[in-house]
Amino acid sequence: MLSRSAASLATLVAVTVLAAGVARAEEGYIKAGKVLFETHCRICHADDLAKKSYGPPLVGVIGRKAGSYPGFTYSDAMKGAGFTWTEHAVKAWMADNTTMLPGTKMRHVGVTDPGEQELIVSYLKSLAPKN
Numbered sequence: 666m667l668s669r670s671a672a673s674l675a676t677l678v679a680v681t682v683l684a685a686g687v688a689r690a691e692e693g694y695i696k697a698g699k700v701l702f703e704t705h706c707r708i709c710h711a712d713d714l715a716k717k718s719y720g721p722p723l724v725g726v727i728g729r730k731a732g733s734y735p736g737f738t739y740s741d742a743m744k745g746a747g748f749t750w751t752e753h754a755v756k757a758w759m760a761d762n763t764t765m766l767p768g769t770k771m772r773h774v775g776v777t778d779p780g781e782q783e784l785i786v787s788y789l790k791s792l793a794p795k796n
């Protein structure tokens with residue numbers, strides 16, 4: 666029979682191994698998300714605040730008020746959007762942005778696969794704001 670401390674040590678090891686597995690899975694999602702981001706979004710969006718792009722940078726976009734990145738010239742539709750980007754809103758946006766906000770200057774990208782949306786969001790969340 667295990668002593669109490671050996672048992673709690675075993676639990677600790679199990680939890681640590683599990684957490685490492687979760688961290689590895691999370692890393693995998695982020696990597697896959699980066700590939701999808703490169704395919705669908707990178708042509709217009711920087712994932713680094715030091716780079717300029719046609720669209721606003723998406724670093725720190727989740728939790729940011731729509732149309733609020735300083736110095737970017739948004740469409741009137743986006744300036745007046747009045748909502749904050751949640752994970753859910755970003756997924757809906759990549760699926761059908763032109764219906765979500767008629768008059769936006771981002772062309773329709775049509776990423777409708779929920780798995781792909783999830784991966785792109787994982788990647789966006791991994792981009793820590795650098796300012």
Ligand code: HEC
Pocket residue numbers: 702705706707708709710719720721723726730731732733734738739740742743744750755758759768769770771772774776785
């Ligand atoms: C063809 C260029 C283009 C592509 C491709 C594109 N975007 Fe955009 N995106 C824009 C532009 C331009 C805006 C600003 C829209 C406006 O002002 O109406 C924008 C705005 C956004 C915003 C709002 C940002 C803010 O600061 O409020 C999000 C979120 C966004 N895009 C996500 C994505 C994602 C995710 C993808 C890939 C799945 C993507 N975009 C692909 C050009 C693009």
